[in-house]
Amino acid sequence: xxxxxxxxxxARRHEVLSFRRQELDICDRGAGLKVLEEFRxxxxxxxxxxxxxxxxxxDEGKSRRINLEAPLWWSxxxxxxGVRLVLxxxxxxxxxxxxxxxxxxxxxxxxAKPLSVYGRHKAELEVRARExxxxxIFRPSWIFGVGGKTFMSLLPRLLFELKRLEVASxxxxxxxxxxxxxxxxxxLVERGASGVWNLAHPGETSWEGFAAECRGExxxxxxxxxxxxxxxxxYEFLLRSPSGKRPAYSVLxxxxxxxxxxxxxxxxxxxxxxxxxxxxxxxxxxxxxF
Ligand SMILES: NC(=O)c1ccc[n+]([C@@H]2O[C@H](COP(=O)([O-])OP(=O)(O)OC[C@H]3O[C@@H](n4cnc5c(N)ncnc54)[C@H](OP(=O)(O)O)[C@@H]3O)[C@@H](O)[C@H]2O)c1
Numbered sequence: 530x531x532x533x534x535x536x537x538x539x540a541r542r543h544e545v546l547s548f549r550r551q552e553l554d555i556c557d558r559g560a561g562l563k564v565l566e567e568f569r570x571x572x573x574x575x576x577x578x579x580x581x582x583x584x585x586x587x588d589e590g591k592s593r594r595i596n597l598e599a600p601l602w603w604s605x606x607x608x609x610x611g612v613r614l615v616l617x618x619x620x621x622x623x624x625x626x627x628x629x630x631x632x633x634x635x636x637x638x639x640x641a642k643p644l645s646v647y648g649r650h651k652a653e654l655e656v657r658a659r660e661x662x663x664x665x666i667f668r669p670s671w672i673f674g675v676g677g678k679t680f681m682s683l684l685p686r687l688l689f690e691l692k693r694l695e696v697a698s699x700x701x702x703x704x705x706x707x708x709x710x711x712x713x714x715x716x717l718v719e720r721g722a723s724g725v726w727n728l729a730h731p732g733e734t735s736w737e738g739f740a741a742e743c744r745g746e747x748x749x750x751x752x753x754x755x756x757x758x759x760x761x762x763x764y765e766f767l768l769r770s771p772s773g774k775r776p777a778y779s780v781l782x783x784x785x786x787x788x789x790x791x792x793x794x795x796x797x798x799x800x801x802x803x804x805x806x807x808x809x810x811x812x813x814x815x816x817x818x819f
Contacts, residue, residue: 530617531576533674533711541715546570550577555599565610572718573607574615575600580678582621585647586773596650601657608661615718618655618725620670620702621648625776634703634733634782637668637725645773655725667714667728670781671739673804674707675811680736684743685808688756689815697764698737703729703781706800708807713790722789727781730797737761742798746805751819 535547546568553560555577565573578596579585585592600616607614622641627633641652658664673681680697681704687694710728717726734742740759747754764775787793795803809816 530669530672530674530707530710531574532676533707534574534576534714537708537711537715541719543715555603556594558602561603562606565606565612570612572613572615573603574714574718575603576617578617580647582645582647582768582773582775583770585650586645586770589646592646592650596647597654600654604658604661604664608663613663613665613718613721613723614658614661615665615667615714616654616658618666618668619648619651620668620729620779620781621645621776622652622655622668623648623776623779624774625778632778634780635727636782637727637785644776645770647773648776659725663723665717665723666725667710668725668781669705669710669728670702670779671704671729671736672707672710673704673801675804675807677707681739684740685747685805685815686812688744688747688754689752689818691756693758693760694740694756695760695762695767696737696740697767698735698761699763699765700775700777700779701733701735702776702779703727703732703783704734704739704797704800705729705794706804708803709794709800712792713786713794716790716792717786720789726786727783728786729781729783730794730800731783731787732797733780734797736764739797739801742801743805746798746802750805752815753818 535545538545579592604614622643623635624642624644643649643652655666658666673679
């Protein structure tokens with residue numbers, strides 16, 4: 530997401546100073562203060578996080594430092610200087626259980642009930658970051674994009690390379706192409722928005738639904754894929770974690786953001802097509818595999 534945001538801010542002619550992890554550790558307060566003092570930004574965007582679900586379960590201290598304490602420190606120092614801060618939460622703050630009531634997509638004001646270390650730290654971050662009125666907090670879900678490390682980001686390559694693919698199935702959620710998400714984020718920053726915003730394409734999907742659609746779209750474009758077989762394995766089995774759980778349902782209600790965007794977010798299947806366009810451009814070695 531960070532890379533897409535950098536590109537989108539630049540495309541809209543904002544002056545951007547961006548840092549990879551090796552250039553600025555968000556936990557390094559001295560380095561952070563130096564950047565704030567030297568560059569005097571109007572807006573700080575923190576897209577850095579410790580996202581690997583199982584690693585967060587294994588190393589709660591590291592997750593706390595990167596996913597909670599560091600962003601809260603940035604929130605404090607930015608507020609002191611009148612700098613607006615953009616932060617990212619997650620759909621994993623929810624448990625997917627609606628107390629026997631009809632299941633419906635999660636809204637911004639719904640109460641967090643996390644089932645994992647990562648989810649707990651994101652949930653606490655949201656609550657505490659909301660205390661600063663100018664903070665802009667996005668709650669994305671299942672991000673995919675060129676250079677990403679999630680299953681969805683890696684999927685085109687897997688379909689080109691592997692004969693057989695196991696896909697974790699049985700989770701319903703929302704998803705987001707980082708390129709489409711970045712456009713929405715920059716628009717809201719430009720408009721001076723604050724508060725919490727769900728950020729995803731409209732429409733619900735599952736990892737197996739996404740994988741099938743991705744394979745179908747590449748086949749429709751005429752590509753010869755190596756992958757002949759996709760096996761759907763229940764996610765509780767394939768991604769079993771001894772401690773944390775992923776929510777079985779984390780579809781986000783995107784009515785709030787769709788109601789204000791000049792160009793509302795497209796349906797997730799179109800987001801996937803946008804991703805494939807970018808992915809094929811970034812990976813030209815696959816572009817002639819017909
Ligand atoms: N990916 C999803 O499906 C998803 C879903 C919901 C919410 N989110 C949230 O959305 C935001 C963007 O996610 P993303 O998918 O773009 O994540 P990502 O691809 O994992 O990128 C996170 C980046 O943060 C860097 N980083 C980790 N620790 C750091 C530190 N201490 N200082 C500086 N940089 C550090 C990582 O560097 P290394 O690669 O070197 O570790 C990585 O480049 C995150 O807040 C994430 O929690 C993501």
